[in-house]
Amino acid sequence: MSDASAVTVAVLDDLRQESEELDLLVAGADAARWAGPTPAEGWTVAHQIAHLHWTDRVALIAVTEPDAFAAEVEKALAHPGTFVDEAAGELVALLPPGELLTRWREGRDRLRAALGAAPPGVKFPWYGPPMSVASMATARLMETWAHGQDVADALGVTRTPTARLRHVARIGVRARGYAYLVRGMQAPEEEFRVELDTPDGGTVAFGPEDAPQRVTGPLLDFCLLVTQRAHRDDLAVRAVGPDADRWLDIAQAFAGPAGPGRAPKRGAAGRGDAE
Known part of the structure; x- marks a missing residue:
């Protein structure tokens, strides 16, 4: 295994662990807690998980259908500054907490598998600069940790910092x-x-x-x-x-x-x- 491949495997494993840690926080929460506010104005715990699910979904499009991802960019340009909130809100309105959790689990697993199977050196389109496999995985880990922090704050949980x-x-x-x-x-x-x-x-x-x-x-x-x-x-x-x-x-x-x-x-x- 090359050094680059080893780095990718390590980041993907850390992404899995970060996701599982957040999963443990929300899996045992009741409906009232899912509907509770987080430090992000207007966002509940459900919004945080919905956002992660939505981002995993569009990231999977970028990885597996890069040409089709252009349509996602056009949607963002049509609603600058609001498309992220709108996407999360639509999912929260559509899915009850249990279904949202299931879809987030399935979506993040599909994305991680697609990243793991991507050829070395490939670059994926994104809302910012194009990303390598390791960069995309790192970005997903960063967002999972950040939104997980909002969830932890909302639930009154103090997380132990990790090497991730x-x-x-x-x-x-x-x-x-x-x-x-x-x-x-x-x-x-x-x-x-x-x-x-x-x-x-x-x-x-x-x-x-x-x-x-x-x-x-x-x-x-x-x-x-x-x-x-x-x-x-x-x-x-x-x-x-x-x-x-x-x-x-x-x-x-x-x-x-x-x-x-x-x-x-x-x-x-x-x-x-x-x-």
């Missing part, structure tokens, strides 16, 4: 240029150094060691930031340099329009200001 967060951080770093692009801004040419402390006492790092502009902090906090699940002022993420500081205000790990983010829970004194 390194995938979320990696896609957050790699999406730096995209975060500028969707805001009509020019991304800085120089790379930043990103050093993140893992829960087990280790470090996950990206970018050149001698980069003058840097981002540091806990791995979990950085992942919450780039998935816009928490406001920067509530996180222990610090920036050194004006460009790195600006990036932390706009960072997003997901494709599509710039997200609105979350309101701060405490004052600006909690911010890791740039040095």
Whole structure:
């Protein structure tokens, strides 16, 4: 097995584990909890699972019928800023929780199988830049973790951070240029150094060691930031340099329009200001 194939297998296995962890949270929830609000305005727990199911479904189209995926892009362009909410809302209105859960399970299994069977080096179309097998799997893991965080918050569950967060951080770093692009801004040419402390006492790092502009902090906090699940002022993420500081205000790990983010829970004194 090549190094690239080994990476793909590892990411797909991590995606499976991330999905199963979220599955355990919602499988035992009653109808009232499925209908309960999450931190995403207007979205219930059911909306979160519906969104994951819908995204898995369109990702499967991108993987197995790339030409047909163009129609999905046209739908998004026809309803910019609302197509994601509309898709989730339609599924919630159509399917009771049990059926929605079953379809999410079946859909994510089909997508994972299709990604595992894809030929090496292939690129799939997406709402942002085209994606490789590993990138698509990482993006699905990132979204599963992020929406799983909303579900966990809604259910009052504190999740234990896992090593799978390194995938979320990696896609957050790699999406730096995209975060500028969707805001009509020019991304800085120089790379930043990103050093993140893992829960087990280790470090996950990206970018050149001698980069003058840097981002540091806990791995979990950085992942919450780039998935816009928490406001920067509530996180222990610090920036050194004006460009790195600006990036932390706009960072997003997901494709599509710039997200609105979350309101701060405490004052600006909690911010890791740039040095």
